[in-house]
Structures are given as C-alpha cells and as structure tokens.
Amino acid sequence: xxxxxxxxxxxxxxxxxxxxxxxxxxxxxxxxxxxxxxxxxxxxxxxxxxxxxxxxxxxxxxxxxxxxxxxxxxxxxxxxxxxxxxxxxxxxxxxxxxxxxxxxxxxxxxxxxxxxxxxxxxxxxxxxxxxxxxxxxxxxxxxxxxxxxxxxxxxxxxxxxxxxxxxxxxxxxxxxxxxxxxxxxxxxxxxxxxxxxxxxxxxxxxxxxxxxxxxxxxxxxxxxxxxxxxxxxxxxxxxxxxxxxxxxxxxxxxxxxxxxxxxxxxxxxxxxxxxxxxxxxxxxxxxxxxxxxxxxxxxxxxxxxxxxxxxxxxxxxxxxxxxxxxxxxxxxxxxxxxxxxxxxxxxxxxxxxxxxxxxxxxxxxxxxxxxxxxxxxx
Numbered sequence: 001x002x003x004x005x006x007x008x009x010x011x012x013x014x015x016x017x018x019x020x021x022x023x024x025x026x027x028x029x030x031x032x033x034x035x036x037x038x039x040x041x042x043x044x045x046x047x048x049x050x051x052x053x054x055x056x057x058x059x060x061x062x063x064x065x066x067x068x069x070x071x072x073x074x075x076x077x078x079x080x081x082x083x084x085x086x087x088x089x090x091x092x093x094x095x096x097x098x099x100x101x102x103x104x105x106x107x108x109x110x111x112x113x114x115x116x117x118x119x120x121x122x123x124x125x126x127x128x129x130x131x132x133x134x135x136x137x138x139x140x141x142x143x144x145x146x147x148x149x150x151x152x153x154x155x156x157x158x159x160x161x162x163x164x165x166x167x168x169x170x171x172x173x174x175x176x177x178x179x180x181x182x183x184x185x186x187x188x189x190x191x192x193x194x195x196x197x198x199x200x201x202x203x204x205x206x207x208x209x210x211x212x213x214x215x216x217x218x219x220x221x222x223x224x225x226x227x228x229x230x231x232x233x234x235x236x237x238x239x240x241x242x243x244x245x246x247x248x249x250x251x252x253x254x255x256x257x258x259x260x261x262x263x264x265x266x267x268x269x270x271x272x273x274x275x276x277x278x279x280x281x282x283x284x285x286x287x288x289x290x291x292x293x294x295x296x297x298x299x300x301x302x303x304x305x306x307x308x309x310x311x312x313x314x315x316x317x318x319x320x321x322x323x324x325x326x327x328x329x330x331x332x333x334x335x336x337x338x339x340x341x342x343x344x345x346x347x348x349x350x351x352x353x354x355x356x357x358x359x360x361x362x363x364x365x366x367x368x369x370x371x372x373x374x375x376x377x378x
Contacts, residue, residue: 001140002016003015003017003029003050003139004016004022004050004174005050005051006022006040006048008040008044008045012048013025014033017042018039020041020043021039022039022042022045024039029139030222046097047098047173049098049171050142050171050173050175051121051175052095053122053221053223055089055224056091057088057089058090058226059085059086059087059227060086060229061204061229062085062203062229063198063229063231064081065231067081084213085213085214088158089164090164091165091166093164094147094165094167095171096170096171097170097171098172100167100170101167102145102168102170103166103167104325105149105161107294107296109149109286109297109314109323110314110315111150111151111323112147112149112150113147113149113150114145114195115145115147116144116186116188116196116198117144117186117229117230118141118144118228119142119225120140120207120226120228121140121142121223121225122137122211122221122224123137123140123222124136124137124139124222125219126211128215129215131206132208134211135207137215138181139175139177139222140175140176140177141175141176141184141207142174143171143172143173146169147163147165147168148163148168149163150315151315181206181207182203183201184199186198186228186231198230200228202231203228207226207228214226247275247328248279248309249274250272250282252322253269253270254268255268255313255316260287263287263289264288265288266285266286268313269283270284270326272309279309280309282309282311284297284299284313285298286314297314299311300312303332304333307328307331307332308329309328310329311326311327
C-alpha cells in the first residue's frame with residue numbers, strides 16, 4: 001500500500017495512491033483507517049512530506065563504500081568500520097516535501113551535497129525493542145535526501161547546521177508498507193544524470209538494528225523518521241570541465257587568488273557559449289574578510305532578455321576541483337517589467353478624478369433654493 005500526505009482544496013489529508021488518483025482516508029494511518037469516496041487526480045494535489053515527525057534520525061557511516069569519502073570530509077578515523085550505529089538527528093525544520101525547493105543558506109560555502117537514502121517511518125511507540133521485534137514498529141518506508149553542507153560538516157564539531165538547516169531533509173513522496181527494506185535499490189539522478197546507485201542490502205546496520213539501537217535510549221514515536229545512510233561520493237568541477245545548463249555550455253578555465261581592499265579572494269573564470277558561439281565570460285568570486293574571517297560569495301551574472309546566467313564558485317578540494325553552482329533563471333528581467341506595468345497602471349488610474357485622493361467633486365449648477373410654500377389660512 002502507498003500512503004501519501006497531500007494538500008487539496010486548501011486542507012491537508014492522508015490518502016492511498018491508486019493509479020493516477022489518490023483516495024482520501026478517514027482515521028489514523030498509525031492505527032486504523034478506512035477509504036472514503038473522495039478521490040483526487042494526482043495532478044490536482046500537492047504531495048507533502050508523508051509524516052510530521054518529532055525527530056528525524058540519521059546514522060553516520062552506514063555504507064562501506066561511503067567511508068573513504070567521509071574520511072576526506074571528517075578526517076582520519078572515519079574510514080574505519082564502526083562497531084555500532086552512530087545516530088544523530090536532523091532538525092524538525094529541515095523537513096520539506098519531495099517537490100519543494102532546497103534553500104541554500106546565504107552564508108554557505110556552496111559545497112552542498114545530495115545524499116539519496118531510504119527512510120523508515122515509525123508506526124508505533126517504540127522503546128527498548130530488540131532487532132527481531134523492531135520490524136513490527138515500522139509502518140513503512142519512503143525516500144529521503146540527507147542534504148549536507150560539507151564545509152560546515154568538516155569545520156563544526158556537530159552537524160547542527162551542516163545537515164539540519166531549513167529544507168535540508170526532503171522526504172517522500174509516499175510511504176510503501178509492503179516491501180522488503182533490505183532489498184531496495186537507491187538511485188539518485190541530478191539533472192537527469194545518474195550520480196548515485198546503492199542497495200540497502202549493503203547497509204552495515206539494517207533498519208531493524210538502527211531502530212533497536214536508538215530505542216534503547218530514546219523512545220521513538222509514530223511518524224518519526226530513520227534514514228538509512230548514504231553511499232558513494234559526489235562530484236566537483238576541475239579546470240577544463242564543461243557543464244551544460246539549459247543549452248548553455250559553461251567551461252571552467254580555472255581560478256586565481258587575489259586581494260581586495262579588506263578581503264582576500266578567489267576568482268573563477270567561466271566561458272559561456274551556446275551552439276559553439278561565445279556568449280559571455282563570468283568571473284564569480286569567493287571572498288574572505290580579513291577581520292571577521294567570514295566567507296561570502298559574489299556571483300557572476302549575465303542578464304539577457306530571456307533569462308539570467310549565474311555562476312558561483314565555492315571551496316577547492318584536495319584534488320584541485322572546485323565546488324561550483326551554475327544556473328539559468330528564465331525571464332528574470334520580466335519581473336521588473338511586471339513591476340513597471342503595475343506602477344503604470346496605478347498612474348493611469350489616477351487620471352480618473354473619481355480615484356484621486358482629495359480631488360474636489362464636481363457639483364451640478366443649481367438655482368437659488370425656494371422657500372416652502374405655505375397656504376394662507378382664510
């Protein structure tokens with residue numbers, strides 16, 4: 001069964017997926033419920049995160065293939081197989097729906113990575129259960145993205161912002177209740193390109209072991225989420241690499257250090273072309289101010305009638321690659337045109353005297369008022 005949480009007709013409800021429709025339910029997904037006669041086409045609803053958890057749990061280093069990459073982020077010792085799960089939790093505010101945007105914090109270095117994972121949804125209060133019994137306390141499974149800011153993850157002593165920032169936990173679209181959790185393939189695509197592939201049979205600790213381990217010290221409640229952990233690595237750009245965004249080819253020619261009036265900087269060079277014809281050269285900067293030591297980014301922007309091209313440069317890795325963000329935002333200039341049209345409409349409306357504040361009203365010409373006629377008594 002596929003259980004989804006959705007918004008339709010200005011209200012939030014749970015339902016069961018049936019083909020291209022979702023059938024609304026009455027009752028609780030954690031106890032008993034029944035199907036109603038209310039149906040919605042999927043195209044007419046907004047699919048939300050499938051639960052509203054009290055806590056979102058994630059295990060550190062739960063795939064052997066991820067250990068080497070984690071060691072490059074966290075330092076020595078992270079490449080050793082753990083003896084037991086090392087759970088931590090993401091903030092509740094990090095939860096967002098499967099189709100909602102991920103908001104990159106303004107003070108982020110830009111080194112933000114995806115981590116595609118399977119997610120267990122707790123269905124009953126769970127306290128000090130054994131691994132063999134833990135399966136009974138899990139309602140089902142869904143998909144999740146453990147978004148991670150690698151610079152903060154490396155520098156901070158905890159993951160409070162590296163993994164817990166707002167919108168850093170997209171989950172959904174629905175809960176599968178009738179699947180084998182240790183026989184799932186995890187596939188991640190970035191811009192239609194496959195970037196991660198894993199299998200839950202490779203988890204160092206199964207979902208039952210994770211739930212059991214957490215429950216020994218912390219009670220799990222219905223709706224709580226337990227991520228599987230991630231596998232593999234992510235990619236950065238090296239000088240000479242070309243990435244295509246919305247038909248525009250961004251070629252990274254490298255970066256060089258420089259000095260500003262009160263900051264040091266790294267400036268990148270991106271040549272942008274379309275169909276082999278040069279369009280523009282963008283030079284984004286990453287700045288670190290001398291006093292506060294706080295990094296900021298200055299995007300390279302090129303404005304066109306049909307949209308804007310953006311390039312942002314982040315940190316440099318040990319292999320010489322830079323973390324970059326490349327965007328094409330369509331019709332940005334038309335937002336300003338819309339504002340001008342609105343202002344023009346307001347000015348035109350003021351030409352009507354009836355709409356002007358304090359405009360004197362026109363009065364009809366009237367003759368002198370006549371006194372009321374009183375009949376004389378005889």
